[in-house]
Amino acid sequence: MLHTSKDIRSPGLRTLPPGVERYFVRGGGLSIIEVLPEDKIEIINEEGKQICEIIVFNSKGKSDLSILNLKENSNADFSKKTISNDEKISKILKKKNLNLSNAKASIIFNDDCLMGEKITLTSKDKCIVMIAAPGDAMNVHEQNPPTDLTIYLNKAKFIETDEQFILPDPLSDPIIEQLVKRRTAETYSVKAGEYIQIIDPGGRQCSDFLAFDTQKLNDGIESIIDDKTTRTFMGGAYPGPGLFSKFYDGDHEAMIEVVRDTVGRHDTFNLACTSKYYEDMGYMGHINCTDNFNNRLDKYDINSRKSWSAINLFFNTAIDANNVASFDEPWSRPGDYVLFRALKDLTCISSACPCDVDAANGWNPTDIFVRTYSKEKKYSKAIAFRMKTDSEPKLTQETGFHKKTSELTRNFVEYKGFWLANNFTNSGTIKEYTACRESAIATDLSPLRKFEILGPDAENLMQYTLTRNVKKLSIGQVVYTAMCYENGCMLDDGTLFKLGQDNFRWIGGDEYSGEWLKEQAKKKNYKVWIKSATDHIHNIAVQGPNSRKILEKFVWTAPIQPSITELEWFRFNIARIDHETGTPIVISRTGYTGELGYEIWCHPKDAAEVWDKVWEAGKEFDITPLGLEALDMVRIEAGLIFYGYEFDDQTDPFEAGIGFTVPLKTKEDDFIGKEELIKRKANPQKKLVGLELVGHEPALHGDCVHVGRGQVGVITSGMLSPKLGKNIALCRIDVKYSEIGTEVEIGKLDGHQKRIGAKVVPFPFYDPTKSRVRA
Structure with a gap:
């Protein structure tokens, strides 16, 4: 749907009408909600092929399906099995005096229900409803992941308000629960090791945070988190959207560390708002955070200040290309939070910013809520990942292999929610x-x-949404392809596995590609299911000249399948570990390194076993773990593209250097973007080329590329190649200057004061004939 220029959408704020609550039941999990008389429960089977199990307890804690007009299914026992293995849910049931032993369950939906199928239930009485999405751990050979259900609870009676106030469930039993009312500030104390959770219940609300070293404060010394020290140690610019991992005082001592952040964008340091700010705007006497801080801190004999340099949580600042600062509404949604851990005894103060004259709080100051927790509890480090702006946040996860990789390094970075x-x-x-x-x-x-x-329409859908000719694929084959929007620019790139006549597995980089497939299937009225399997299939790549020898030691394949020795490039195997009843895995001869290599796909519960098998088999070949830094080097040498660097949604496959994925001459069927891609190929504007630079200073992503004064291109990726002994880069350049041998210059500083000479060269730089990867 196209939106007119008059439309203003704020999907991060209230997306549901008053009286409507949204819940999610994770595939293989369950949720518990409280329901009142005449409330309506709408259950949506987003991806289809997922049954739903329901247990209902009346106000006396007894099982009573009749409240929702449901009938018992004798084979419905998933919820009981799940709860017996879940101590947290068992405690909830016990606390509410719910008797599970004799509970009856009902199953709605069937194994072949369509994507988006809905059922609405109306409650006759007050009750507690347990809703489950049953499913066992996925077998990587099959295509049966349990998937999510979406629940909308339409309240029959509710109090309509203009604001949301959403408090997430406590992370554990809080020590302190403190409401910071709008336009005020509150102090609180924490001990070393304790956690501080600062919550934005209404969304779009700034909260300034200060912390003093309590021991020094007792000695009359005001030692607070210091902006210059922290920025210097953390290597961050000012202002820096996001948060530093640690914050220091002026004595170089760490004060707090950030454990979780569900927003991802804050102004790390600025002044808390001051009276001068409002006076200069003509609002004399306007309440401000600085005065609120001074008033609350007076009881600690802390001297008043004209301004306080604070951590500005949920404040959204930006610096443009011309170094001009600006700010806009915060990114925080209702219920978003930041979780700190105190590294020493601290005296803290948090504000609910009173600004109502600009976008700092969306022109609507609301409350802030603070909880503190015991140091005995441990919380995973995480930031929130949202597939779409109005998606539920997912905290950063550990992969199935994390237990093994974390034994070898502490240097982890967040990537796509993991x-x-x-x-x-x-x-x-x-x-x-x-x-x-x-x-x-x-x-x-x-x-x-x-x-x-x-x-039955799986092949039709993939033929329509991908640039490659999917109809040419044989079972057991893999193809690399682009996925484009209607304008011919790229949404994603990835590989498609053909598991059967009507069975495919799409593996890409962007979670939205699954949503895109669902949208297109609905438009075309295809009978097809798209089921998310990211949480059920994890994978490692085993790459390098000795990769085949390693896998030959433990991979078992059926006689009708090619052996590891026989497996050809861009083919995959249904396999097992060691023997025919061993752990199920899939082996594909694919990779992202430009070397002979394979990928092993397994369920996360089997990941540690897979890692151990690879490691044991690889010892004689001195197998080495490889991180993202080295992976980036080998993929640049091999001329392999990466989203956000060589392509994005303003780049077509030809400009991204993967024109070979668009067989316009041989793919007669229509596909998304085809007409525009025909035009773009006939009238190219940009081209991805290789560059070889003089000297030893590498080109960086975003560096400008010049012929004379004018800019003709931009560096997408660059590196010093140890193997080739060359300074190389990938560059998107005006087609006029894309011929091999063309001399250009990479601009540094302002693009003109310093230039690095370079020339256009063929790429891939490493193994241009791909003889190694095909070996």
């Missing part, structure tokens, strides 16, 4: 890179998004 190793402690980036080129490596690539495409 923690991945950046490099490894006893190897390092260059050794990891070298091992990939000379021996063998294993690298965790589990954040790749996986979707099962099932049904």
